[in-house]
Amino acid sequence: xxxxxxxxxxxxxxxxxxVFLECVQDMDHENMFWxxxxxxxxxxxxxxxYDVKMKExxxxxxxxxxxxxxxxxxxxxxxxxSTNQTSMYLCASSKDRxxxxxxxxxxxxxxxx
Amino acid sequence: xxxxxxxxxEISVVEKExxxxxxxxxxxxxxxxxxxxxxxxxxxxxxxIRRNSFDEQNEISGRYSWNFQKSTSxxxxxxxxxxxxxxxxxxxxxxxxxxxxxxxxxxGTGTRLKVLA
Numbered sequence: 130x131x132x133x134x135x136x137x138x139x140x141x142x143x144x145x146x147x148v149f150l151e152c153v154q155d156m157d158h159e160n161m162f163w164x165x166x167x168x169x170x171x172x173x174x175x176x177x178x179y180d181v182k183m184k185e186x187x188x189x190x191x192x193x194x195x196x197x198x199x200x201x202x203x204x205x206x207x208x209x210x211s212t213n214q215t216s217m218y219l220c221a222s223s224k225d226r227x228x229x230x231x232x233x234x235x236x237x238x239x240x241x242x
Numbered sequence: 243x244x245x246x247x248x249x250x251x252e253i254s255v256v257e258k259e260x261x262x263x264x265x266x267x268x269x270x271x272x273x274x275x276x277x278x279x280x281x282x283x284x285x286x287x288x289x290x291i292r293r294n295s296f297d298e299q300n301e302i303s304g305r306y307s308w309n310f311q312k313s314t315s316x317x318x319x320x321x322x323x324x325x326x327x328x329x330x331x332x333x334x335x336x337x338x339x340x341x342x343x344x345x346x347x348x349x350g351t352g353t354r355l356k357v358l359a
Binding site: 160162164169170171172173174177179185187217219221226228229230231232233234235236 | 248251275277279284285286287288289292333335337340342343344345346347349350351352
């Protein structure tokens with residue numbers, strides 16, 4: 130079974146802090162994705178990566194950056210957290226240049242005070 | 243624009259009723275993939291089905307069935323004889339090609355299904 134893990138289930142940070150969300154997958158997938166989920170808006174893609182050190186902006190990249198130094202790990206970085214970044218963050222991975230099934234981690238609920 | 247519309251925000255049914263969740267999509271791509279995911283209260287999205295644009299055959303898996311119609315750009319999901327464990331948020335998703343040759347998902351806003359005992 131594919132396993133996607135995220136470093137924290139719940140996180141509370143203060144405005145202006147730098148925040149790191151970590152995601153690890155164990156199935157050697159090329160593609161990894163970061164989404165945020167907000168009520169009434171569904172899942173929105175922040176960034177994705179289709180190879181080590183490769184990244185591409187999603188639909189809402191502002192205020193975020195990512196890092197993929199190793200194939201199995203994809204990090205989402207909030208350079209200076211703001212209250213409007215309070216959300217559920219979901220990581221996913223897939224094969225086949227992204228058209229394959231995406232497998233999701235359990236999510237990190239981030240609260241920015 | 244490419245998008246996925248799930249017009250039903252929330253549906254409540256009584257156990258053993260059948261229920262259909264609607265998904266309508268728009269795309270310019272000739273090759274694309276459609277998905278349904280389930281998000282139970284625990285929060286983790288669970289994959290249910292993947293369908294490519296060239297395969298319009300309907301699919302049945304136990305109490306679940308899917309009806310894909312390109313003519314109406316719809317990919318509807320039916321649960322027969324619903325159970326309380328079916329209570330969840332269900333998302334429909336569509337792939338979209340990118341300039342880098344990869345694919346991204348576009349998700350609908352989800353339908354919350356409540357099955358009452």
